[in-house]
Amino acid sequence: MKFTLSWLKDHLDTTATVDEIAEALTDLGLEVEGIENPAAQLENFVLGKVVAAEKHPDADKLQVCRVDLPGGEDQIICGAPNARQGITVVVARPGTYVPGPDFTIGVGKIRGVESHGMMCSERELGLGDAHEGIIELPSGEVGQSFADWLAENDPAKVDPVIEIAITPNRGDALGIRGIARDLSARGIGTLKPLEVNAVQGGYDCPIEVEIAPDTRDGCPIFAGRLIRGVKNGPSPDWLQDRLRAIGLRPISFLVDVTNYITYDLNRPLHVFDADKVAGNLRVHRAKGGESFAALDDKVYALEKGMIVISDDNGVESLAGIMGGADTGVTEETTNVFVESALWNPVQIALTGRALKIHSDARQRFERGIDTDFVTTGLQIAVRMIVDHAGGEASKMAIAGATPDTSRAYRFDPKAVKRIVGMDIPVKEQRQTLDRLGFRLDGEMAHVPAWRSDIQGEADLVEEVARVASLSKLKGVPLPRPEGVAKPVLTPMQARLSKARRTTAALGYDECVTYSFIDAEAAALFGGGSDATRLENPISSEMSHMRPDLLPGLLRAAARNQAREQGDLALFEAGHVFFGGEPGEQKLAVAGLLTGRTGPKDVHGASRPVDLYDAKADAEAVLAAMGAPAKVQILRGGEGWWHPGRHGRICLGPKKVLGVFGELHPRVLSALDVKGPAVAFVLFPEEVPLPRQNGAARPAFTPPSLQPVERDFAFVVDAQIEALTLVNAAQGADKALISEVRVFDQFQGGSLGEGRKSVAITVRLQPVEKSLTEKEIEAVGAKIVEKVAKATGGELRG
DSSP states (O other), X not given: OEEEHHHHHTTEEOOOOHHHHHHHHHHTTOOEEEEEOHHHHHTTOEEEEEEEEEEOTTOSSOEEEEEEETTEEEEEEEOOTTOOTTOEEEEEOTTOEETTTTEEOOOEEETTEEEOSEEOOHHHHTSOSOOSSOOOBSSOOTTOBHHHHHHHHOGGGGOOEEEEOOOTTOGGGGSHHHHHHHHHHHTSSEEOOOOOOOOOOOSOOSSOEEEOGGGTTTOSEEEEEEXXXXXXXXXXXXXXXXHHHTTOOOOOHHHHHHHHHHHHHXXXXXXXXXXXXXXXXXXXXXXXXXXXXXXXXXXEEOOTTOEEEEETTEEEEETTTEEBSTTOOOTTOOOEEEEEEEOOXXXXXXXXXXXXXXXXXXXXXXXXXXXXXXXXXXXXHHHHHHHHHOOEEOOOEEEEOOOOOOOEEEOOTHHIIIIIOOOOOHHHHHHHHHHTTOEEETTEEEOOTTOTTOOSHHHHHHHHHHHHOGGGOOOOXXXXXXXXXXXXXXXXXXXXXXXXXXXXXXTOEEOOOOSEEOHHHHHHTTOOSGGGBOSSOSSGGGOEEOSOSHHHHHXXXXXXXXXXXXXXXXXXXXXXXXXXXXXXXXXXXXXEEESBSSOOOTTXXXXXXXXXXXXXXXXXXXXXXXXOSOOEEEOOOOTTEEEEEEEEEEXXXXXXXXXXXXXXXXXXXXXXXXXXXXXXXXXXXXXXXXSSOOSSOOOOOOOSSOOEEEEEEEEEETTSOHHHXXXXXHTTOTTTEEEEEEEEEEESGGGOTXXXXXXXEEEEOOSSSOOOHHHHHHHHHHHHHHHHHHHOOEEOO
């Protein structure tokens, strides 16, 4: 949103400087994004007087001019046809930057004659498009700053332009009067009263208006007035200057009026050429499939339900967004119908988004405008047209009625202290709300029609604090509680924090990636279905909720590898999604290793990462989260893991704490990641909570009885995994067996083809009493039985 200082002063009586206004606006929440001050780039240009002009000795179109300047006369070569003796000109002396052609003037020679500067045209100074001749000033003293001369004689040319950012909730600030109202509430001047001098209608409007019954929820009121005998043409200079200053191109007076009132009062309007309107105007919903030729010279295919304005010939305007080319005004227009209406913000947003039309009207209507200003804005526009373009206005044609959006909330001055922590006098609070347009009636604050964002008592508090300046907030320590404070983190939050700390301590760098990924990446990890597809994605690369943390980490790894950073250790903690309903998500911690374990050295210590690196890190993180030490490593991971180089960390077949291993080459290829790449994914919510709460660890009690170890060698099929055998032996007596480990493997020889021998050591740790030989043999027999049942193997003789 752009506006000039003089335009702001039409609504605000103030003596504040541009810098003071900019500081106040940013503090009020209307952040200033930029200030254009034309005077600043013109301050080095000075006025001079041409005392002599002679033909260049070696060029027909050039003249050698003697120019009176501060410090004496200088010689300047000029090719402008109007350069002559006696005129006052604008001079750029050597060393002056000229904004139009974007260069700095120096002393030069033109056809053998020295030139000490340049006499400037409007285009060279960035003041307009005129460049046929140099600027001739009707007044001014030699040596006077051109910026000062403009400030006295043509202030619009040096009017500062301020640009502010508008948050979606502050639609009222899309009008300069709304900005002035905020500044007046801050005390930066006084808001001037808005004058409404309605033109009396001399006849009934021949164009009737109607709102279809099924469209009244999208257009509660539609009004218009016919003006006969107008004379369209260029706008007055002051109006053109203002529109150009904010980046709008003046078109004709009738069009410029609507643009002016849109920015001035936040009241979008539309002007129809009444002679091109066939019959009456009707507001209704499109049936779907109609074509509409808009003022932007494009033809749009309308969808069913879009709100349009039609005459007997068909659609003539896309309601609240853009008018039609068929009924647009031209220089020949003599009769106009000025329209003002109120449109449903959601309907406007949906239509504009579907047709990809961005307009000033859409921007304002979809944020919500003053619901009580429909007819008032129309009267102001009609008065402006009649005063400048003549004509005779009709009475108002109106359909529907102004909706009742009145609402009031209890205003409690103590709430500002309680909620915000600012001690503001009650009188100042009430004065702030009054200046913002609220009507105070006892304890109730009635909300003005232009503030659709005020929806509760807390919003009143925010307005008071915002105007008083939140920068005045002072940090105050919270009161210290007596005794020991209760923990504020949930067990799961504390567990996640430990997982993050531990993973970082292992050398991983934490990543924070989007929860949205593209459909192709989601499909690689079991997602990409309609259940997790976003209704309104930011882009095609963020169309689905992530089913796993690994796609984001792999994308990050690919970007790093493209920049020759291949040895990576990345991790992320966050939610993954397996559905679109509440609760269809789970917490995960994922780590990714790529490249080598370290830089190459002469001792060969560096090697490519492998699944055992991921396994060790996964076990360390699980231990930090309080997972049991005894777990099972099982096969059966998802398809994005390498089928023979991964494992699931389980407490049982259905209780999976995490997965580690090497990623499938197909996945790496699809995501442009160079292998090797190993990873782990852990699920903190699956780790059982401790039976006892407390920060203290139980006292360590070493076993009082000596452990017993026995070795077993089993002959099994060569395809049987050693882990299967270990898990079977471990399950023979979970209370007594403390450890099972493989210490030897032999294949071939006398065992025969396809057979192997696996030797294990089983450690028995008695607790209550020493084991007898008979008890040890019973456990051994049970181990043999369990292994034989699980693997089909037999004890080696």
